[in-house]
Structures are given as structure tokens and as C-alpha cells.
Amino acid sequence: xxxxxxxxxxxxxxxxxxxxxxxxxxxxxxxxxxxxxxxxxxxxxxxxxxxxxxxxxxxxxxxxxxxxxxxxxxxxxxxxxxxxxxxxxxxxxxxxxxxxxxxxxxxxxxxxxxxxxxxxxxxxxxxxxxxxxxxxxxxxxxxxxxxxxxxxxxxxxxx
Numbered sequence: 001x002x003x004x005x006x007x008x009x010x011x012x013x014x015x016x017x018x019x020x021x022x023x024x025x026x027x028x029x030x031x032x033x034x035x036x037x038x039x040x041x042x043x044x045x046x047x048x049x050x051x052x053x054x055x056x057x058x059x060x061x062x063x064x065x066x067x068x069x070x071x072x073x074x075x076x077x078x079x080x081x082x083x084x085x086x087x088x089x090x091x092x093x094x095x096x097x098x099x100x101x102x103x104x105x106x107x108x109x110x111x112x113x114x115x116x117x118x119x120x121x122x123x124x125x126x127x128x129x130x131x132x133x134x135x136x137x138x139x140x141x142x143x144x145x146x147x148x149x150x151x152x153x154x155x156x157x158x159x
Contacts, residue, residue: 016122
């Protein structure tokens, strides 16, 4: 069985993330989406909310498993016998950082990283940018799933 992981904080998940997960789900028998917990960052959405958004949006793929993880990604991979990490690349600046991570992960555990070029429609898109634009009242409805947009709008409207 071919297995891969798509890791990230997904705070919130964007259409760009979903594009990468969808493409990975066509290449692998099982795609794990690891919602990585970073204790040094305070998320806008709880880990449980993020898992629910991703689960709802990927349910129709039939081969995506979503769960939270705290720690090293290579440990997540070892525990689940996952030999490959799938990462989307938006720009050359992403490659510089992701190449270092890929080499470290491979050196630690032998896990391979596959880079998937982002759909040009989403080449500028990040969760941070979505939150910033939404916080200033910008329309991000075309950048995130409808359920995420609704929750984002409600969350940012709170005092």
C-alpha cells in the first residue's frame, strides 16, 4: 500500500492546501494529513476545528486520514510506516526552506519528500495571508472552502 503524508498547521486550510491533498490522493493509496501542533504558535482555530474542516473537505476522496500530531514529522512517519512526505511549492523561496527540511528528514529517517508545484491559481496563497486579508475585511471567499470562510468571518468578528 502506497502511503504519504501532507503536513501543515492548516490554520485555516486553504484551497491551495486542498489542491495538493487532492492531487496526492490520486497518487497514493492512503494520504495522511498531519495537522502539526506548534506549541510556540497560537492558532486562530483549534486543532479540533482544523481537523473537522479538513475531514469535511476531503471526505469524498475516500483515502484521506486526518489527525493531529505534536513532534517531529519523521516520528509521525515512522509510527505509521509512511515513506513519503508531499509538499506543495509556491515559489523559489519555498524551495529553499523545504529542501533543507527534506534533507534533514531524509537524514533522520530515510523518508523521502516529493515536491508538487502549486496550481498557479494558488501560487500566492497562504493561511497567514488569508487571515490577514480577512481581518481587514477583504473578501477571501474564493480562497478557502465555504465552511472555513463562514467560520473565519465569525471568528474575526468577535471582539
